[in-house]
Structure formats: structure tokens, C-alpha cells
Amino acid sequence: MRAFDYVRAGDTAEAVREAGGAETRFIAGGTNLLDLMKLEVMAPGKLVDINRLDLGGIEATEEGGLRIGALVTNSDLAADVRVRRDWPVLSRALLAGASGQLRNKATTGGNLLQRTRCYYFYDRGEPCNKREPGSGCAAKDGMNRILAILGTSEHCIATHPSDMAVAMRVLGARVEVEGQGSAREIALEDFYRLPGDTPHIETVLEPGELITAVILPPPAGGRQIYRKVRDRSSYAFALVSVAAVVAVENGRIAKAQLAFGGLGPMPWRDADVEDALVGEAPSAALFDRAADILLADAKGYGGNDFKIPLTRRTLAAVLTQATEADQ
Amino acid sequence: MQFQLDVNGERHALDLDTRTSLLDALRDHLGLTGSKKGCDHGQCGACTVMVNGRRINSCLTLACMHEGDEITTIEGLGRPDNLSPLQRAFVEHDGYQCGYCTPGQICSATAMLEEIKAGWPSNVTDDLEAQVEVSIEEISERMSGNLCRCSCYPGIVDAIRQVAKEEARA
Numbered sequence: 344m345r346a347f348d349y350v351r352a353g354d355t356a357e358a359v360r361e362a363g364g365a366e367t368r369f370i371a372g373g374t375n376l377l378d379l380m381k382l383e384v385m386a387p388g389k390l391v392d393i394n395r396l397d398l399g400g401i402e403a404t405e406e407g408g409l410r411i412g413a414l415v416t417n418s419d420l421a422a423d424v425r426v427r428r429d430w431p432v433l434s435r436a437l438l439a440g441a442s443g444q445l446r447n448k449a450t451t452g453g454n455l456l457q458r459t460r461c462y463y464f465y466d467r468g469e470p471c472n473k474r475e476p477g478s479g480c481a482a483k484d485g486m487n488r489i490l491a492i493l494g495t496s497e498h499c500i501a502t503h504p505s506d507m508a509v510a511m512r513v514l515g516a517r518v519e520v521e522g523q524g525s526a527r528e529i530a531l532e533d534f535y536r537l538p539g540d541t542p543h544i545e546t547v548l549e550p551g552e553l554i555t556a557v558i559l560p561p562p563a564g565g566r567q568i569y570r571k572v573r574d575r576s577s578y579a580f581a582l583v584s585v586a587a588v589v590a591v592e593n594g595r596i597a598k599a600q601l602a603f604g605g606l607g608p609m610p611w612r613d614a615d616v617e618d619a620l621v622g623e624a625p626s627a628a629l630f631d632r633a634a635d636i637l638l639a640d641a642k643g644y645g646g647n648d649f650k651i652p653l654t655r656r657t658l659a660a661v662l663t664q665a666t667e668a669d670q
Numbered sequence: 671m672q673f674q675l676d677v678n679g680e681r682h683a684l685d686l687d688t689r690t691s692l693l694d695a696l697r698d699h700l701g702l703t704g705s706k707k708g709c710d711h712g713q714c715g716a717c718t719v720m721v722n723g724r725r726i727n728s729c730l731t732l733a734c735m736h737e738g739d740e741i742t743t744i745e746g747l748g749r750p751d752n753l754s755p756l757q758r759a760f761v762e763h764d765g766y767q768c769g770y771c772t773p774g775q776i777c778s779a780t781a782m783l784e785e786i787k788a789g790w791p792s793n794v795t796d797d798l799e800a801q802v803e804v805s806i807e808e809i810s811e812r813m814s815g816n817l818c819r820c821s822c823y824p825g826i827v828d829a830i831r832q833v834a835k836e837e838a839r840a
Contacts, residue, residue, distance in 0.1 A: 349671060349688040349734060374730045377691075378711050390688075392735055418724075422790040427798040438793040442815025443782060445712060447724045448731065577793065577814035 345386040352391050355398070355555060359523050361391045362551040369393050369553060371414055372448035374441075375457040384465060384474055385458075398452075398555055401425070407561035410519075413452030413554045417441070417507065420451060430559060432567035432586050436510035439571045442578045452554035455508055455518065455534070456546070459501035459608075460580055462486055472498045473542040488646035489582065492638075492654075494607035499542030500644055503535065503609050504580050506571065512610035513586040513602035514563060519556040522549055528558070535609030542608075565590035565598050566665045572605075572657055581605035583650060583657050589665035596620050596666065603637075606654060613637050625666035630659040673737045677702065678746030688734055693717045695733035696743060704744035704773045708817070715816035718774035719743045725781035727815075744773035747780060755836060756780055759829035767820035778816045779830045783837065785812070804834035 352358035362369060366388035370376055379385040398412040401423055409430070411420060420426060421437035441449060449457075463469045463481040470479035482490055482500050491502045508531070516531045534546055548554075568587045573579040584604035590597045599620035603611040616637045623629050634655040641651050672685045675695065682700055693710075696702040696719070705728055708716035712730040719728045720742040748754035756776045759765070766772040786808070791798045794811045802808060809827050818826065 344689045347688060349732075351735075370732075370735070373732065373735070374712055374727070377730050377732065381710065394735060418785075418790065422788070424799075427791065431798055434791065434798055435793075438791060438795075442712075442715065443785065443812055444715060444718055444725050444727045444778065444815045445730075448726050577811050 348389040371450040371453045409559040411557045417446040417449045429562035433510040435569035436506040440506035461501040487644045492641045496538045499538035509586045509604035509610040517558040520552045522552040563588045585661045630662045677741045692733045693728040716774040718778040755833045763825045763829040765825040765829040
């Protein structure tokens with residue numbers, strides 16, 4: 344690990360002020376950042392420890408949603424009785440991720456900003472445009488079975504690894520951030536950037552901006568499902584995951600919100616897929632049509648070709664479960 | 671950097687490089703070698719300790735971030751002449767072979783049973799709002815962050831179930 348300066352910030356203003364330099368990173372749980380620093384994939388010159396900041400609570404909002412402080416751990420969020428009752432897809436996604444030890448450390452803000460687990464991003468002996476802009480992408484012709492089929496570019500085919508972010512995306516969450524003398528809210532759908540020719544820039548955050556909270560809108564109702572397909576039944580990243588909020592009324596789909604993990608560089612959501620489902624009677628043919636729309640631009644790179652049929656089947660399974668009559 | 675760590679009820683003054691992980695501080699600077707270094711990347715769980723009662727991977731956190739926290743290692747759970755219930759149960763049920771992962775397993779299981787008592791659901795819990803049963807399936811899922819290369823999982827699960835039953839009766 345490279346040497347760094349360490350600053351323990353006492354409040355948000357101090358944290359943001361200390362984070363002015365380009366080589367600075369905030370550290371909260373640190374479970375991903377320290378892993379990457381040990382491998383020198385990331386080598387910040389300065390760490391600003393934000394664990395003493397007052398960003399830990401989960402509060403009801405006036406509109407009937409929740410304001411989740413950036414430092415709320417994945418464990419506490421998954422176990423919160425309001426989340427379990429009214430936003431169960433979020434509890435399910437959190438519980439499907441990582442291990443008990445990691446969920447006790449990983450935070451809500453940090454989870455959104457975790458980096459890809461692409462093997463070539465981690466391997467400093469290989470080119471990677473995300474780690475070293477302009478060096479190339481070894482994954483396209485390499486071991487890519489875990490990598491993306493949607494939203495890729497010739498420069499990067501990495502996936503965003505989070506489960507939590509997929510649930511946040513399906514629920515329409517917003518991200519609250521603070522910078523020096525500024526505060527703003529960003530819809531999660533606008534938070535991440537496609538790789539294009541700058542895969543090292545992953546979000547719209549400005550340098551030094553700090554996530555202070557994530558806002559959940561009022562409960563979405565419906566049946567909520569998080570289905571994760573992976574190589575082991577526990578403690579593994581998703582090959583494909585589907586977060587669904589679906590309601591059926593009078594035999595027709597009245598609400599269909601769907602987000603996908605393991606497929607793209609960000610938690611993926613496609614309004615055309617949802618529009619195609621709403622107003623229709625559930626059927627295998629309809630679910631197949633939805634998959635056609637979702638996967639119209641899907642591109643496999645050899646090792647991950649299987650994700651295209653796997654996504655089709657996982658979506659069909661989730662929609663079948665979500666629209667079954669008696670539950 | 672100068673800072674203090676509270677470990678197993680004792681306060682220690684340290685002056686360490688900021689890069690020092692909590693695990694390395696415990697093992698190399700405080701002589702508490704019960705916590706083990708397996709992968710050093712949060713994948714194996716051999717380094718599991720409790721911070722303020724919660725289990726974490728001590729390899730994936732910096733020692734200097736834990737000033738003011740209460741840290742409990744395997745040395746703080748029991749001693750050879752006064753074993754904790756889980757330590758005793760691991761012996762009785764043969765919950766290890768080489769023993770390298772055992773301190774992490776026991777720290778993890780100790781905190782995991784508290785998580786169940788607090789009503790935390792897991793990925794295999796059917797009803798997110800119901801009280802959790804300490805089943806084999808629940809234990810396996812909740813302990814998935816602790817690997818055992820000797821594959822003593824049946825003994826580990828039996829030991830944890832026995833302690834959960836004893837605690838339920840008490």
C-alpha cells in the first residue's frame with residue numbers, strides 16, 4: 344500500500360474542505376477502498392475519515408419516504424423494520440450481498456461508489472482503461488463471463504457490482520450530496536455515467552463532493568422481489584439480478600418497475616420494458632417480449648454470452664412469481 | 671500517527687504508520703495473535719473480530735480509524751481455563767481440524783447469534799418480519815463470510831446450534 348495522509352473530519356463542512364485535492368478520497372467502511380489500496384489499484388495521497396460525521400440515522404421524510412444517512416451500514420439498513428415492511432426489495436438486495444462482516448462495515452454511500460470487480464481492473468499487469476486511462480481493455484478478449492452485456496463501449500465492459508444500488512434504482516431513490524459551499528440532490532438514474540471513452544469517470548459527482556444521504560420515495564407497494572443468480576448460493580456477486588416492484592389489478596399489470604444488476608456499468612433500468620408490460624395480461628409471451636426489448640442491444644463478448652439467455656429466463660421467472668394470482 | 675486502542679477492556683497507546691490494518695495492529699503490535707491473517711482481503715473471515723459488539727473483518731479496516739471503539743478479539747472471549755460457550759462447543763463438536771480459521775469462526779458466530787437475537791433477517795429468511803429460527807440453513811448463510819479449508823462445516827454448524835439452544839433455554 345502507498346503511504347497517505349490521514350485526516351479525521353469532525354463534521355461535513357470540514358470533510359468537504361479537506362477533500363479539495365484530486366488525490367483525496369473519503370473513507371467510511373473502507374471495505375472496497377482498502378482492498379484496492381492494498382493492491383495499489385487505487386493509491387490516494389490522502390484519506391478523509393468521515394466516520395465521525397453525523398450521517399448515521401434513518402428518518403421519515405415529509406413525503407412519506409425515508410432519508411437514509413450515508414453512514415448507515417448495510418446491516419442496519421437491511422434490518423430496519425420500516426425498510427423490511429415497506430421497501431422489502433431493498434432489504435432483500437442488501438441481504439443478498441457480501442457477508443455478515445462486510446455488511447456491518449459497508450455504508451449506504453460507499454456501496455453506491457464501490458468499484459467494479461472486473462479481473463483486469465484488479466490486475467495491474469494488464470491494461471485497463473478504468474484503472475489507467477488509455478491503456479486499453481483486456482477484458483473484451485479475455486475472461487469476461489462476469490462482465491457486462493448492456494451499456495458497454497469498446498473501452499470498457501465492466502459491471503457495477505452492487506446489489507443495493509439495483510434496489511435503490513427500482514425504487515427511484517435520490518442521492519443527496521454536499522460540496523464546498525453547495526448541496527444538491529441527484530436522481531439515482533442520473534448519478535452514474537456510461538463508460539464511453541472515459542470509463543474511469545463513473546458518476547456525476549464533482550471532485551470533493553460527499554454523499555450525505557440517500558432518499559427513498561414513499562412506499563411503492565406491489566409485490567417486491569429481488570432475485571440474484573450467482574455461482575455460489577451465498578457471498579458472491581451477481582451474474583444477473585432482477586429487482587421488481589409489480590402490481591396486478593383485474594388481471595392486468597398495473598405497475599411494473601424493474602431494475603437489473605450484473606448486466607451493465609450501472610444498475611440498469613429500461614422504461615420501454617416497463618411500458619410494454621403495463622396494461623397487459625401476464626403471460627409467457629408477454630414476458631418474452633419484455634426480454635426482447637431489454638436485450639435488443641445486448642452484446643456478448645464470448646465468455647459472457649450466456650448472460651443473454653440467463654437474463655431472459657431470470658426476468659420471466661421473476662415476472663411469473665410477481666404476477667401469480669394467489670400469494 | 672499516535673492513537674489509542676481499547677482491546678478486550680485494556681487501553682493501549684500506539685504510534686503506527688497510518689497504513690496499519692487493525693489486524694496487523696492486533697497481531698504485530700499488541701501481541702494478540704489469536705486473530706489470523708488468511709487472505710488479507712475480507713474474503714476468508716479468519717481475521718474476524720468484534721468492534722462495539724459487531725463482527726467485522728479486521729484486515730479491511732485501518733487501526734487508526736478505531737480510536738474510542740471497543741474491540742473484542744478471541745482472547746477477550748474466553749481463556750483456556752474459562753472457555754466461552756462457543757469455544758467449548760467447538761471443542762465438543764470437533765468444529766475444526768487445523769484450527770487456523772477457528773478464532774474468526776468463533777468471533778463471527780458469537781456476534782452472529784446476537785444478530786439473530788436482535789431480529790435481523792438473512793438472505794434465506796422467508797418472512798422478513800418474523801422471528802428467525804436458528805436453523806442449519808440460517809447458520810450456513812450467516813456464516814458464509816468464514817471459510818474453513820478443512821471443511822469442518824458440519825461440526826461448526828452443530829456447535830453453533832448447540833449454543834443457540836442452550837441460550838434459548840437459559
